[in-house]
Structures are given as C-alpha cells and as structure tokens.
Amino acid sequence: xxxxxxxxxxxxxxxxxxxxxxxxxxxxxxxxxxNCFKKSNLFAGxxxxxxxxxxxxxxxxxxxxLAHSGVYHTYQxxxxxxxxxxxxxxxxxxxxxxxxNSKIISPQWIVDCLKEERILDYSNYLLYTNxxxxxxxxxxxxxxxxxxxxDDNEDSVDVKLDDDQTVPVDISKELDFLNxxxxxxxxxxxxxxxxxxxSKHFARSAVDSNFLSEFYNNSRLHHISTLGAKFKEYITExxxxxxxxxxxxxxxxxxKSTETSNCEGTASIMHIDMDCFFVSVGLRSRPQLxxxxxxxxxxxxxxxxxxxxxxxxxxxxxxxxxxxxxxLKNGMFVGKALQLCPDLKTIPYDFDQYKEVxxxxxxxxxxxxxxxxxxxxxxxxxxxxxxxxxxxxNVMEFVSFVRDEIKTKTGCPCSAGVGANRLxxxxxxxxxxxxxxxxLKSCDVxxxxxxIDISDLPGVGYHITKKLNQLxxxxxxxxxxxSLEHIQREVGTKLGSTxxxxxxxxxxxxxxxxxVRKSVSTEVNYGIRFTKQSELETFLxxxxxxxxxxxTEIKRRGKxxxxxxxxxxxxxxxETAKFMGHGLCNHVTKTTTLNDFTDNFDVxxxxxxxxxxxxxxxxxxxxxIGIQISKLDTQNETVKDKNSxxxxxxxxxxxxxxxxxxxxxxxxxxxERKSPDPEVTSNTRVLRPSNNNSKKHVENxxxxxxxxxxxxxxxxxxxxxxxxxxxxxxxxxxxxxCSVESDFESPYEELDxxxxxxxxxxxxxxxxxxxxxxxxxxxxxxxxxxxxxxxDSEFLAALPPDIRKEVLQQQRANSKALExxxxxxxxxxxxxxxxxxxxIVQPPEVTQPKSLSESNILGKPTxxxxxxxxxxxxxxxxxxxxxxxxxxxxELIDLNMLNELYLVLRxxxx
DNA sequence: ATCCTCCCCTAC
DNA sequence: TAAGGTAGGGGAGGAT
Numbered sequence: 001x002x003x004x005x006x007x008x009x010x011x012x013x014x015x016x017x018x019x020x021x022x023x024x025x026x027x028x029x030x031x032x033x034x035n036c037f038k039k040s041n042l043f044a045g046x047x048x049x050x051x052x053x054x055x056x057x058x059x060x061x062x063x064x065x066l067a068h069s070g071v072y073h074t075y076q077x078x079x080x081x082x083x084x085x086x087x088x089x090x091x092x093x094x095x096x097x098x099x100x101n102s103k104i105i106s107p108q109w110i111v112d113c114l115k116e117e118r119i120l121d122y123s124n125y126l127l128y129t130n131x132x133x134x135x136x137x138x139x140x141x142x143x144x145x146x147x148x149x150x151d152d153n154e155d156s157v158d159v160k161l162d163d164d165q166t167v168p169v170d171i172s173k174e175l176d177f178l179n180x181x182x183x184x185x186x187x188x189x190x191x192x193x194x195x196x197x198x199s200k201h202f203a204r205s206a207v208d209s210n211f212l213s214e215f216y217n218n219s220r221l222h223h224i225s226t227l228g229a230k231f232k233e234y235i236t237e238x239x240x241x242x243x244x245x246x247x248x249x250x251x252x253x254x255x256k257s258t259e260t261s262n263c264e265g266t267a268s269i270m271h272i273d274m275d276c277f278f279v280s281v282g283l284r285s286r287p288q289l290x291x292x293x294x295x296x297x298x299x300x301x302x303x304x305x306x307x308x309x310x311x312x313x314x315x316x317x318x319x320x321x322x323x324x325x326x327x328l329k330n331g332m333f334v335g336k337a338l339q340l341c342p343d344l345k346t347i348p349y350d351f352d353q354y355k356e357v358x359x360x361x362x363x364x365x366x367x368x369x370x371x372x373x374x375x376x377x378x379x380x381x382x383x384x385x386x387x388x389x390x391x392x393x394n395v396m397e398f399v400s401f402v403r404d405e406i407k408t409k410t411g412c413p414c415s416a417g418v419g420a421n422r423l424x425x426x427x428x429x430x431x432x433x434x435x436x437x438x439x440l441k442s443c444d445v446x447x448x449x450x451x452i453d454i455s456d457l458p459g460v461g462y463h464i465t466k467k468l469n470q471l472x473x474x475x476x477x478x479x480x481x482x483s484l485e486h487i488q489r490e491v492g493t494k495l496g497s498t499x500x501x502x503x504x505x506x507x508x509x510x511x512x513x514x515x516v517r518k519s520v521s522t523e524v525n526y527g528i529r530f531t532k533q534s535e536l537e538t539f540l541x542x543x544x545x546x547x548x549x550x551x552t553e554i555k556r557r558g559k560x561x562x563x564x565x566x567x568x569x570x571x572x573x574x575e576t577a578k579f580m581g582h583g584l585c586n587h588v589t590k591t592t593t594l595n596d597f598t599d600n601f602d603v604x605x606x607x608x609x610x611x612x613x614x615x616x617x618x619x620x621x622x623x624x625i626g627i628q629i630s631k632l633d634t635q636n637e638t639v640k641d642k643n644s645x646x647x648x649x650x651x652x653x654x655x656x657x658x659x660x661x662x663x664x665x666x667x668x669x670x671x672e673r674k675s676p677d678p679e680v681t682s683n684t685r686v687l688r689p690s691n692n693n694s695k696k697h698v699e700n701x702x703x704x705x706x707x708x709x710x711x712x713x714x715x716x717x718x719x720x721x722x723x724x725x726x727x728x729x730x731x732x733x734x735x736x737x738c739s740v741e742s743d744f745e746s747p748y749e750e751l752d753x754x755x756x757x758x759x760x761x762x763x764x765x766x767x768x769x770x771x772x773x774x775x776x777x778x779x780x781x782x783x784x785x786x787x788x789x790x791x792d793s794e795f796l797a798a799l800p801p802d803i804r805k806e807v808l809q810q811q812r813a814n815s816k817a818l819e820x821x822x823x824x825x826x827x828x829x830x831x832x833x834x835x836x837x838x839x840i841v842q843p844p845e846v847t848q849p850k851s852l853s854e855s856n857i858l859g860k861p862t863x864x865x866x867x868x869x870x871x872x873x874x875x876x877x878x879x880x881x882x883x884x885x886x887x888x889x890x891e892l893i894d895l896n897m898l899n900e901l902y903l904v905l906r907x908x909x910x
Numbered sequence: 911a912t913c914c915t916c917c918c919c920t921a922c
Numbered sequence: 923t924a925a926g927g928t929a930g931g932g933g934a935g936g937a938t
Contacts (some may be wrong), residue, residue: 220927221922222925225922225928225929300925313923459920459931464920518929525926581926587918
C-alpha cells in the first residue's frame, strides 16, 4: 500500500505540541479533582458545546459546567442547549443554527450567570439574532431567488413531495455548491484560528483534539444508535405525558368511507419500516437520481473517476433497490460496489434530515396510538388493536392511510407488515417491500413461513446462519422435522427454543413499551493511532467526558466501569488496509466494580486510568477504545414502590427482625411484625454484609494514575479487579484493608480516629467537615451547630411522650459528645479535605443500596448521604407530613435507632 | 444452585 | 483516504 503516513517529523511535532497541551490539561485536571464538589445547581438542565476558541477557555467552561450541574458536550448535538462561541463567521453560524435547536451565545453569559448566581436572559448574549442577517449573507453567492428556493426546500418536511416536479431539478447542484462554499469557509476560518499549525484541516486520528467530535459528527453507526435510543425515549415520554386523546383518530373516523367493521381482530400488530431510509431521504432533494442505483456513503466522486474510487474502502450505509438488484448490500465497500455496479451514484449523508424525517414518522403514528415499540429511527412495531376498535377501520385501511400520510409528509416511502405477532408482522414487511404493505392472515401463516430463509429470522445473523447452513438447514421448513432439543444443542437453549417457534411463525413476546437503560457506553474503533502513553491518556479523558455526559443526561449512576480495547493482532500489519481502520484485532476488556454508584467524572476517569495501567497495552498497538458504564442504579419510575420511604423503614425493620430471630428472640418481636408489601419483599435481596471488610466505609476510587507497573498480560480475563484503592501513593499499602485511619495524610493523622469512630455517623460527618473547612471559626459556629441539632419541636410533638423523652436524652448525649470531642481534637489549618473524606461530605458516589439494612444506614460514615441519595431518586413526595414519618419510626424502628432516624428526617425536611 | 464476569452475537 | 457505534440477550465457566 502506498498509503501516506505522516512523516516522523510531523508526528514528532504533534507530539511536542500535545505534550505541552497535556501538561496543561493535567494541571487543570488536578485542580478539578480537588474541587470536585458540586458547587451549585445553577446550570442544571443546561448543556453547552464550545465551538472554537473562547474566553474563558473551553476547558474552563467545562469545569464551570461540571461544578454547577451543567452538562458539557464534546460535540454539538441536537439537544445541546447552547453553542458557546466568541467569533464565528456567518456561514458557520448559519450551519449551526439551521441544523439544530441550539442558540449560539457568547461565553460571557456563563460568566455573568455565575457572577449573579442565577440564570440570566440569554437573548442579550446571542451571537447573532435570527435569520435576516445570514440570509443576506447567502445572497453573496446565490441569487435571492435561489436562496429562497433552497430555504423552502429545507423546511419542506410538510410540503408534498411525491410529485417530483415540486422540487426544482437543479436544487442538488445548488446544495452542492453551497456545501462546498461552506466547507471552504470552514477551512479558512480554521486556518485563521489555528495559525500555529497545531492541527490540520481534518482531525485525522485520535491524537487531534477535535477528532472525537468530528468522528461522532460523521459516524453513521453512532447516529443510527443514538437516534434509535432517542426515539425509544421519545415514545416513553409521549406515553407518560399522554392525556388520553389521539387527535388523528377523529379525522380517521370522518374519512372512513366504508361501513366495514373490524371483526376478525386477531392480526393487529403492525411492523413499519422506511424503505432504504438514508437513500430515500437523500433523494428528496435529488429527484433526478430517482430510479437509479444510489448509495449513501462518505466516499466522494461517485462513478465519475473510477481510478480513485475503485479501491475505496468507504462503507455503504444504505443503497436503493435499484442498486440492490445489482448485488449491492448495506455495509459493502464502495470499491466493491462500483465493480458490481459501475453506474452507482453516491450521495453524502445528511443526519439532520434523517432525524427530521424520523420525527415526522413517529409523530404521525403517535397521532393515532401510542402502543408503539420503537426499534430504531426508521422502524417500529405498533399494536393497532386500540385504534381499530376506536375508529372501526379495518387493518389494511388504516395501514394504507398512515403510509400515505407518511409519504406525503416526508417524501419517503415506507412499507408495513401486519400479523398476529411481531414476528409475523416483521416477516410480512419483507414481502411488502418496497413501498407496499402486506397482511399475513392467520390461515396463511404456516405456509408463508415454510419458505422463509432461516437467516431472515430475527436473531439469526452471520454466525448462526453459517452454523445452521452447515447442518443443512436453510429454510424454516428444514427446521420443522428437527426436535427442540436438537436445535438447542446446536445453538443454545434460548435461541434454540426461539428458533423452534419462529420457524413456525410463533412468537410469544409482547410489544414492550417501557424502556429502561441498562448501560451507557462510548466507543471509538476508528482513527486510533497513538505513539505515546500521554496521547492515550488524553483520549481516555475525552472519552470519559463523553460517557460522563451521557450518563448525567439520563440522570442515572453506575457501579461498573469497563474499559474495552481493540489491540492489533500480532500478525496484523501495523498499517491497516482501510484508512485509519482497526484491522485484525484482539479484544481486551476489564471491568471494575465500584462499591458505590457514581456519576462523578473524577471517579470515572480515575477508574479508567487505573484499569488502563493494569491492562498495560502498548499505546502503539491500540486500534479501538471503549468505555462502558453498567449496573446502573434503578430508575425512578420503575421502582417507585421499592423506593418509597415507607419501604425504607419496613426494610430496616425487617432486617432487625431477622437479626433478632436469629438471636432466638423471635417470640419477643413476632407480634410486632408487620408484613410488608409482598412485592417489596420479593424484590428485596437478602443482605450480605459488604465484603469490603473494613469497618469504615471508604470511597472506592482508584488513585493510581499514569502508567502503573500493572502487568495484566494480554487478555485481561482475570477476574474483575476490585479497585479498593490505597491512597498512600508511596506504595506501601500492603493492607487491602482500607480503614479510615491508615488513609489519612499528614495533618489529618492528628485526628484521633478512635474517638471519631465512637461517635454517631452524623457527628463524624460534621466533624470532618469542620476539620476540613471551617474549624478555625470559633465557638460561635459551634453554638450554631448545636442549635441546628436541637430537636425540631414539630417532630417532638408528634412523638409519644415516653419516646420523646428518650429522644431528648439521646440528643443531649450527642451534643455532649460533640462538645467534648471538639475540645480534645487539635484544630488544624484550613486545608482541603483529603479525597477520602470528600465523598462523605458531598458524595456523588454514595451507596445507593438496592436493599436497605441497618448496616447500610447506620454505622457508616455515609449513612446519611446514603439515605439522602437514595431519596433523591425516589419520586415519592418526601413532603409527607412529619407525623407520618414519626409514626413509621415509632412502629418499626428500634428505640435506639430513633434518634438517628430523627436526624435523617430533620435532614430531609430542612 | 446461583451469581458474576467475560465474552460472543445480533440489530439498527 | 474515512468517520468500523451502541445496547441488549445469552452462554461458558469460575466463584460463592
């Protein structure tokens, strides 16, 4: 291959620059790590993307967002709230604003918001105000009239397009011209801003600072994946907020022509799917290409200069039916495709348009019913039973009605299949395509399936197909004489029984409407070329930023962090055949399970860096990197019951009861036993003492940074490492046991940890906080503290008298303990807390227990934060009256727990 | 037995 | 040049 590599000099230059940059980043990172407290919720719900150079720098802006609950996007997304920029040329602005909902504002807005500690009206900070100015700009190189046409076209989702005449024939030329112009200007701008030559026009590999964002902007798979997820969420949302009215149905009833009624209501599952989606969307503005073999790909040039494109290894994302007839397939390389079909026309991607069309598709269906299971951006299952019943239409009437509507609105054809279950509907769609519909009647099912290729069944991909074909099984009919056990033996229990049923048209899986994420990940297996460890670390950090922002976006936290590598296989050439591809690789993954759920950037980054050093793969050999966060905490809605405050108490009580029973005191308490909601208990896991052995809970943050001398060879298939990180970085932490004592660094070693350990959790917390921050202040604060710990009279009043007495007693004892303690402990200088303590004070990564127990709540420095965090995720109104709580408490909780629980309540009601 | 981790496979 | 992502189901085999 005469592929051009950057010369060694170029690499070296880049390395030098990158090193300097990294050093700076590191420095900032450390700052960042020390100040990882959330400072406020100022920017909650707001996300920014920084475009170009800004003041403050994008890094600073990121830190601000991190600290104030905002989200920092490493690349612009449709839902980015603000694009932050200082100086953008009009063209760029137009590009941004026409393609998204984001407003472009000056970074000053963020600075000023911070200053005033409130969200200011951004309109004064808009970099540009709508439309007018930039349209004028366009006239610089377009006639006014053309520009108008163009605009019309861009907004034309709702315009009828089935008639090709509607669109001017030369529109695509204009588009091309415009795009080129925009691109040219982009480069010019880029040069202006980057005169130092720190980066080329393109981000070539992952060492370029803007590689990640460019990659994500251009990756079809990324778009397919994220769009799909988005629409699943979209449907879930629509269902949640639905008021019971389906506006489309009225029109349907009115438009109903015949008096047909839907008597045979069995086959009412519809599977609907856009026909070669990307191509169809692209053809809307290129009517002259209709009827020709067309493919969507990054590769430019189409069929005109075969010299260059013959060998193109660019992949085809989607190709028209005309192209498929020539043997083209999605995913095929352009080079090969051109051999099969020299007349192939290639068109570029337009991700924003895909999204628009998909939205129209979903909105159209949603007018009639929300019994929708989203499969991807262009495909869904719909249960029509309800609509048909409500409107009296028969199935195919309805199907053709919506298909027409979709085609009219989007200018793109779709196909639909109808059957008694999802499998039948889906197989019916196959017959319907292209641009058609087909109902698979129950009497036809068995015959219809006989001739279906096994490889067409869902769940049967490349490998399974191969395996089955080798056994001589190709058609569904071939499977009929085979016993269930036999099939299972070949392909596994689960898939075996699925296939056994599928080949007969049986599918018992109902449509699923709720959609709960189980993991979040980000992965790049393209353009990964590192020469140095530092480049790898910088990139890992970017990936962490990315997962972190995705995690925060879905408002979840995770416990398990996986680093995934693709490593060049020993015998694979260093230069891949495909430009910047990954070539033949081994996969290496390693997972760390934290003790606590986290959504904290620092925790994620440290964990990842730590795994990185354990895997110890030479950066040069890396070809792909991914980070996955799994074991997400439970989602609010789905576990409302389990998360109720009542069940918290019940579980605590249950736990105590068990303990007492074990101690043989069952009869004493048996009468007190309340049988909790069976659903709750059935989901309660039996608690085991945390195997994290130490008496004190310590945050589970790996501290090792940089290249450790981890030696985990190759496959990384060791069991997952618990990264119970010793902090004392000078290495001599022999004990895996990590107790608070051994982990303190110098000034804090003076703290008498034994005394501290004696105190109730909440006091430890207060004291440690004082210690780290304000202990310098005099008695005054202490008095204030005391007052704060005084018992809420409202709460007291709600208690039965004898209990009230005990509570008061206990409270006095606590105060004394605190007072005494503060005398015995020397007051250190004001110093930032060591990182072990941080989470105790304001922990994003506190335990969010699946099960709650005494030991989870009490006896741990984090109990309070634990409960707090747990309650943060509950949708139960925590403003239930104090009385209710005290009643729970009195009924369920041991007396000596009451005081602590009281403090929980105070905390909640503060 | 049951759970957990590390895979592999599939789908869009 | 090219932009080979992302989430979920499930099985093998070790740990508990």
